Amino acid sequence: MGKKAKSKPIIEEETTTESGFSQFDLDERILKAIGELGWEKPTQVQESLIPLALEGKNILARARTGSGKTAAFLLPIIQNVVQISSSNEEEAGPYAIFIAPTKELASQIFKLLIQLTSPFPFLQCINFAEMDESNVETMLGEVVDMIVSTPGRIVNAVATKPSLLNNVRHVVLDEADLLLSFGYKDEMEKIKEALPKTYQSIFTSATLNENMDDIKAMLMTGPVVSLKLKEGQLPGSDQLTQYHINCQSDEERFTILLSLIKLKLIVGKTIVFVSSTDRCYKLSLFLQAFKIQSCILNSQMPANYRCHIVREFNEGRHQFIIASDMNDIAPKESEAAAATAEDEPPAKKKKKQKKPKKGKRKMDKESGVARGIDFHFVSNVINFDFPTSTDIYIHRVGRTARGFNKGTAISFAIPTEMPLVENVHEEINEMMGEDKILPYNIRMKDFEGFQLRAREALTACTKTVIREARLGEIKQEILRSKQLEAYFSKNPREKAALENDKKLFKVNLHSTSIADVPDYIVPKPLRGQDYSVKTNSSVNRNRKRKMSAGQKKKKQKSMDPLQSFKF
Template sequence: MADVGDSKACNFHDMELDDRILKAIAKLRWTEPTLIQEKAIPLLLEGKDVLLRARTGSGKTAAFAIPVIQKILNYKQVAKEQVVKALVLAPSKELCQQIHKNFLELTDKCCREVRCVDISPQVDLSSQRPLLIELPDIVIATPSRALAHLKSQNLVLKHSLEFLVIDEADLIFSFGYEDEVKEVISFLPAVYQAILASATLSDDVVNLKKLVLHNPVTLKLEEPELAPASQLTHYHLAAEEDDKAAILYALLKLHLVRGKTIIFVNSVDRCYKLKLYLEQFKIPTCVLNSELPANVRCHSVHQFNQGIYDIIIASDEKALEESYSGPLAGKKSKRKKDKESGVSRGIDFQFVSNVINFDFPLDVHSYVHRAGRTARGNNQGTALSFVSVRERPLMEQVENHLKQGYSDDGSLFKKYEFKMEEVEGFRYRSKDAWRAVTRIAVREARLKEIKQEIFNSEKLKSYFVDNPRDFQVLRHDKALHTVKLQPHLADVPDYLVPHSLKRLAGVSNKRKRPFSRGTTGNISKTKARYEAKRNNPLLSMEFSGFKKKKKS
């Protein structure tokens, strides 16, 4: 094993890549490789096993996709038969779809020569068999799905595989894929080039490295796990459980939070409780969790990326695990969950301006991957965490861990200046709305949305194939209406808006000028009375014929 130090900087044209790959890169408007791409691509083109460790959003997918495509194109020049050359494993269906999309973009100019398929969707094996019979060059799947096809002999790799890629390697074991990965390896040839990509170097990654890699190069870049403080700003706001909902309501309604936002909670029930709460104030949101169908989750992320709606409420990947030994661990859940779904990890949310931790994450790695959804590439972002007294130790753990990557010795978390007494009026509305979301309402909302989405995705599948525009109109932020809605709550009266925020909220600060007298053009007091009398028919009416007779 060797650590890679500094090497001579280069760009994509210096890497001796095929012109078709360079044209695809130019179409994506990538002007120069990221640091991980600059270091990893030459090593992979040399045929080395590599462990990639770089922070979320640093371009790890392209770092392994480009050399895989290049080596397949080289093989095609002398190949006599079509075979499967690369197997890419990822822990979630959403991540598989994202990787597939990236491969399609990079093979845009050579799609006839290099074919790629994603077999992660949970459909009948027989329906995916035709895709594998054509022997695509690259197969993308979750470990359990790949194993199912290998056992059924729809996929045979014993004599053809050249590349094995495992993305988000630190989640493979935590999602319960240890046995599946070991069994998949038994179906592979003795010699192949292996690539592990991960945002962290946990003990699980070390164990997986011993299982998969042979004398690897460990490419660990000297950079913080998250974007620098100049790009990603971390805020904390002290809030107990009773105040969190009121603060969130005020932040959204007063437009203090702008841009695309992901709100993280620690359980699926909290997703729906928060959605139903915001729904009462006509704040449209959609939920993303492990219990929704895979195609619904993917479609929700796609529409969020397209800007159709701006707020997603997501449950963390810790909710997928059967048990958790952290300081805030709860009871084991009896609900059936999809272990192939991850939210704070792997999914490519695009152009996210804000991450709000409504519930503070249960450990350091969860915070890293939550905050990593924003400030991607060269974009700016903010991460705002609501922190109660019992969550304070967790925040201190996160801060101590992250400050190791920053040169500034000061506090990483900046205090979000928010005076609760100035929005006291919001609290009264909030309490009633929060109490209205009962456990029964949450349960009914979950059942209603799942039934609704299953109907949309299955019963109308053929219709949406013929009418793709109608499919785009399909919204995932529809109101669930399991809580009684009061229309007047959608508006914020002027008296609730703090004086300092009236201009930001679109409320005028100007007071009506009092009526002034004695100036030119103003009506005098006497004339005003006369005008009022003349304009009032009851006062201006004259009576005749009722004169008293004079005494003779």
Template sequence: MSFEGEKASVQFHEIGLDDRILKAIAKLGWAEPSLIQEKAIPLFLDGKDVLMKARTGSGKTGAFTIPVIQRILSSKEVNPDLQNTQALILAPTKELSSQIHKVMLQLTSKCSRDVRIVDISSQADISAQKPLLVDFPDIVIATPGRAVAHLKAETLNLKDLKMLVIDEADLMFSCGYEEDVKQVLKSLPKIYQAALASATLSADVLNLKKLVLHNAVTLKLQESELAPLKQLTHYKHYSEASEKHAVLYSLLKLGLIRGKSIIFVNTVDKCYRLKLFLDQFKISSCILNSELPAASRCHAVAQFNEGVYDIIIASEESFLDDPSVDSRRNKDKEFGLSRGIDFQHVSNIINYEFPESINSYIHRAGRTARGSNKGFFEENPKDLRTLRHDKKRKAPKTGQHISNVPDYLVPNSLKSVTGLIKIKKAKKKFVPPSTANKKYEVSSSAFQMQNDFILLPKKICTFFGQK
């Protein structure tokens, strides 16, 4: 089934979802289902196997998480005492697994007692994760490698599994998970429902479809692999390799690139070097690469989404599978950033080093203009005019720490700058008390000097008991 030029015409409450899910969706701010969600959710709820092909940022995560939760809630209405692992969601990277887990926690915020979700993709010890699986959580999220490790340790039981979902299916085989996926399939019951989500329909996806799906419905959105031009505008700048640092510094310092930005490089070393370069000019940023622990990477993504950092430098490393690269360096092969991760409110994607494939460029660009959001590049040609030297300079902003500097501390060279120094004036002038006792007032002429001694007037001496 293919859909072209259509818009979502069905609302979430018309799909037949539980009220608790609808409340969670409203809390997330999802006004209406995307096209892939509108078509995929009813099919999945009907028990059909589904292959979803849609560009990155089109809402594929919601297209499979919502029906999985709905089916679990429906089964527990029939049998409230039912407690077994009903759904397994596989993702190629830890970051994507963590993101799916976060989305599902948000979707089950109103029914968390009825639907338990566990993410076992982290690189923790198997024995440490065993308590998470003892009570048979309803949904388990994992990478294929971690799922196989738990199956071998007999800490994960999939005998009663009802649903299998594989996200970013086109990456599974290319990341070397073919044997792991086959191992997981051997542990599943004969009858189960499955769904595949992918941005492309490559040969690997078609091979995975033959292994996993049965009489599947294929949903293909006939659209460009990139966001439309009304959402995403592409620019290119030619420069020598030695000039890239200066160009990037100029774009950031002059404010020609505004909003949250992701800078992509191809190696870990370049990632660190670029951060050190920006740090010299007090341009704060965080980094993401395969040498960082999974917890640190997820923390960096969270801080970027929360606005702690506006710039993130990410390495998309094709050398993970390259035997010529030094293998002594500790790299995580379950690392991936340009695929599936939902960075919030990203305005700009900067390819500091150009990707090595077209697909890589497509998925890098997919980190912005997600859903109906727009990038910030559309206004950049207008902003380039600020480079003209005949433009009026903007007045410098006054920092809080120098907003009330006393005038005598300000250098003469800065006193001429208007608006830089603000000196607080006293609200009220000091007024001496008007009710002063005039009985003992003595004029200065009443004092007389004799041999360097002061002779007090007679009335003052009488007051103090002196003669």
């Protein structure tokens, strides 16, 4: 394993961000790429980390989520790789590797890396995490300068090409504390064996502990500078507003969320976190019954489709995304979360969880939602099921109020989740120095009309309907599969059968107008506003086109004397 890395005293940085990126003496082409991204000034973590990284220091950096950590380590390493590749013709790359615990995070790092290296056509960057095994083997024959990957993919690549990491000068671990908690210890040891004796290490995360002896001893060589910024792990109350809502039952939780959305008290792009994959589909079907469209993100989806959903959400095609990620929760904690989620006695849940169901879809080990992923311009984060630890709370809530933007976090909790609530509140208050999570008082009497409708919709969202929804998603995955394109081209009937296969079970409601919001169910202080459901503008435009085309044809017919003549 080598000698244990020595840590220097923690450097507590408190810097101003008035000067621009030119202060770092970066290459003019890098500054041009920064300008095209619209970055006007560096964030606090960037001002602190970039100079240390340019000096070649080993860095262990903790900064809150959304503070610009990715750019903080990319910029100095791109600068160094540009200098190495232009002056060194004997050694072949890669010169830098960026390791992330999840495929989504690797994809995000790679996207920003491509944007920042766009002025350097001679630099070759690849992302192993989003490639098939066959494509990885093909790329190993190419000259590569920088690699982004998850641990498993890079270990497989090293097994195929043992000399792959011989000339690496920079190793970056993003969300470093997750790499061990996700069970990547064996992979990290194999990566260490393939690396040269000396290289620069940069480890970043929002929840790095000061005692990181295991990870430092595993991958760091030489002295380590621990960088801890003088800022909370969450933004201040002027940027992030945090609320907590007590619910007496799971039905109340669904009712309150429905009411907040329908009464337009929740506005803007929103991420809703739930405790399990089935809860994703149940909540999505529930909202769909009230004509509230949402998309789903969970670890049982294929990696490409998960990245596609994140991309569509960032582009503004969806307002609500319902996310569950069991990789963000330890196995024991996930069982506890599932037990509290349905508001049932723990004894019943334990009986159900004794034997795993046959044919259950496997969860992707290299998936992640709550941590690291940069969802763009998220106005609200809703913890529909309360998180099982403070770290998970911090990373979920950290999806909003990123950079210099503002955001709101709302956490629901039923009585069985109150021990978790008290623990998180205590730790957050101690961390931030004051009470940051405010009570959001709800009078259920004001929402009686919504509660009756929510009860009807929940009754209709049976396990059979949820299973049918998941089956429909599998069918769509099959139809979208590139590997099956050749098969479907030879067997068009089977493709047609899948496309025309109708759902046997769906959410059956007694009233078709359940999605309407009549004035009598609206609380008195909020009456008088328009709560009608807006239809898709593109659909309306298509209807107008069809109507105008029909009117035009009718007009032409009326003007033709041979067709309009009457006896």
